[in-house]
Amino acid sequence: MKITVVGAGNVGATCANCIAQKELANEVVLLDIKEGVAEGKALDMWQTAPINYYNTKVTGVTNDYEATAGSEVVVITSGLPRKPGMSRDDLISINAGIVKSVTENVVKHSPDAIIIIVSNPLDVMCYAAYLAAKKPSTKVFGMAGVLDTARYRAFIADELQVSPKDIQALLMGGHGDTMVPLPRYTTVAGIPVTELIDADKLEAIIERTKKGGGELVNLMGTSAWYAPGAAAAQMVEAIVRDQKRIFPVCTLLNGEYGMEGIYLGVPVKLGKAGIEEVIEVKLNDAEMELLKGSAAAVKSVMDVLDGMNII
Ligand SMILES: NC(=O)C1=CN([C@@H]2O[C@H](COP(=O)(O)OP(=O)(O)OC[C@H]3O[C@@H](n4cnc5c(N)ncnc54)[C@H](O)[C@@H]3O)[C@@H](O)[C@H]2O)C=CC1
Numbered sequence: 001m002k003i004t005v006v007g008a009g010n011v012g013a014t015c016a017n018c019i020a021q022k023e024l025a026n027e028v029v030l031l032d033i034k035e036g037v038a039e040g041k042a043l044d045m046w047q048t049a050p051i052n053y054y055n056t057k058v059t060g061v062t063n064d065y066e067a068t069a070g071s072e073v074v075v076i077t078s079g080l081p082r083k084p085g086m087s088r089d090d091l092i093s094i095n096a097g098i099v100k101s102v103t104e105n106v107v108k109h110s111p112d113a114i115i116i117i118v119s120n121p122l123d124v125m126c127y128a129a130y131l132a133a134k135k136p137s138t139k140v141f142g143m144a145g146v147l148d149t150a151r152y153r154a155f156i157a158d159e160l161q162v163s164p165k166d167i168q169a170l171l172m173g174g175h176g177d178t179m180v181p182l183p184r185y186t187t188v189a190g191i192p193v194t195e196l197i198d199a200d201k202l203e204a205i206i207e208r209t210k211k212g213g214g215e216l217v218n219l220m221g222t223s224a225w226y227a228p229g230a231a232a233a234q235m236v237e238a239i240v241r242d243q244k245r246i247f248p249v250c251t252l253l254n255g256e257y258g259m260e261g262i263y264l265g266v267p268v269k270l271g272k273a274g275i276e277e278v279i280e281v282k283l284n285d286a287e288m289e290l291l292k293g294s295a296a297a298v299k300s301v302m303d304v305l306d307g308m309n310i311i
């Protein structure tokens with residue numbers, strides 16, 4: 001089995017490395033447009049195989065989609081990351097064209113592949129890839145919620161001084177500052193988080209989560225990669241091992257949550273077929289208002305994409 005990661009930058013290389021270390025495929029192909037970069041990073045990774053004891057062959061190519069042919073899963077990370085002072089939405093003018101052309105090339109060589117989008121602005125890049133791929137939306141979706149809930153769970157673990165393994169959480173909406181962490185659906189080893197952390201502290205954690213990407217951009221001058229790469233690899237694992245994991249994933253809504261024709265983060269079941277089920281949890285009025293607000297923010301960026309007339 002072959003898995004391709006497009007974009008051998010910070011996130012793509014990290015994701016490919018996680019996939020190889022978990023031995024999720026026989027071969028991982030890393031593709032980039034920058035001459036030699038994917039080849040170099042793949043070679044460097046492959047030289048960790050004798051140290052980290054894995055067999056997955058990692059190869060790198062410069063824009064050669066022939067080498068990606070027959071991939072079962074393709075992760076698309078190509079595109080610009082933001083710099084301090086920018087929002088993810090500011091990336092649309094460049095990244096929309098990149099995601100469109102990459103998706104077309106991917107589908108040409110791997111028509112049956114499940115495509116996971118990582119490039120930002122995430123929700124709208126999923127929509128762009130869906131339009132370019134001309135495939136069912138169950139096979140074209142995006143990584144954001146796994147990362148955003150991981151940040152939220154890590155902050156809760158810090159606050160309570162407990163293992164991050166014991167924090168379960170749900171977060172919905174777009175991958176922007178309007179995302180909706182849901183404390184009512186957050187537990188610590190089954191205990192509602194609201195019984196363990198007081199409301200003010202929980203609110204501060206929620207606010208930090210919503211701006212979690214920006215916090216890292218301000219620290220590093222570019223955006224995060226360890227957790228994003230690992231999060232995308234965890235989605236790949238759920239698919240190739242048919243795990244039926246329940247993750248928040250950016251997916252096209254077809255009436256769920258009263259919304260239609262918009263990519264938004266909601267809980268789904270992820271397995272061999274891609275998105276096997278969209279799960280509709282009950283939201284109270286306040287939660288629903290927040291979700292609608294987040295959807296409105298995504299919709300305004302979708303309108304920018306439509307105005308670009310590239311797809
Ligand atoms: N969905 C999420 O939660 C997250 C999304 N991101 C997004 O992921 C994207 C990648 O971020 P980084 O890896 O940090 O950036 P990076 O700049 O380190 O890597 C991007 C790579 O894409 C390559 N690339 C550009 N155009 C290409 C094309 N047409 N074909 C193939 N490769 C191409 C570049 O040469 C570069 O190596 C950004 O848009 C960033 O905002 C980053 C973190 C989390």
Ligand SMILES: O=C([O-])CC(=O)C(=O)O
Nearest residue numbers: 082088120213214223224
């Ligand atoms: O913040 C960014 O620009 C990158 C990203 O999506 C994240 O780390 O959540």
